[in-house]
Amino acid sequence: MAFTTGRPGVQMPQAEINMIPLIDVMLVLLVIFMVTAPLMTHAIRLDLPRASTRPASQGEKVELAISSNGSLFWNGQPHSHAQLLARLAEQGQLAPDIPLQLHADSATRYGLLAEIMAAASRAGIRQIGFVTRPAP
Numbered sequence: 001m002a003f004t005t006g007r008p009g010v011q012m013p014q015a016e017i018n019m020i021p022l023i024d025v026m027l028v029l030l031v032i033f034m035v036t037a038p039l040m041t042h043a044i045r046l047d048l049p050r051a052s053t054r055p056a057s058q059g060e061k062v063e064l065a066i067s068s069n070g071s072l073f074w075n076g077q078p079h080s081h082a083q084l085l086a087r088l089a090e091q092g093q094l095a096p097d098i099p100l101q102l103h104a105d106s107a108t109r110y111g112l113l114a115e116i117m118a119a120a121s122r123a124g125i126r127q128i129g130f131v132t133r134p135a136p
Helices: 020-041 081-094 110-123
Strands: 062-066 072-074 077-079 100-104 128-130
Touching: 062 110, 072 081, 077 081, 081 110, 100 110, 110 128
Parallel strands: 062 100, 100 128
Antiparallel strands: 062 072, 072 077
C-alpha cells in the first residue's frame, strides 16, 4: 500500500514491489517444467531389425592397422603411404562394398587418420568402420 503525504497533486513513488507479474512468470515456468519433465525421462522405444550373428569370412573385410608412429598395415602386411593409396584405389575399383575396418592406436595423430579416411572415401570405399576394444 502506498501512503500519501496528504498534499493533493504530489504523488510519491510506490514503495512496494508489485508481486503479480512475478507470480505470473513463476506459474508459467512451473507449468512448462511440469509438462517437459516427463518427456525427458522416457526413452524412445524402437523395434530394431535383427542381424544374423554369423562370423564374417576373411574375404569380406579389409583391415587397415595404423600404429602410433604412423606405420600402416593392410591385412597385416606393412605398406608405405603411397602403397596404401594405391591399395585403396584398387579396392575402390574392385570391391567398393567390402568394409574397411580401421584399427588405429589411441596415440595415432588425428590428421593421419582423417587423411586416410578421406583417401578411402575418394577411392569409392563406401563402408569405413573403427575397431575398438570393449570398455571394462
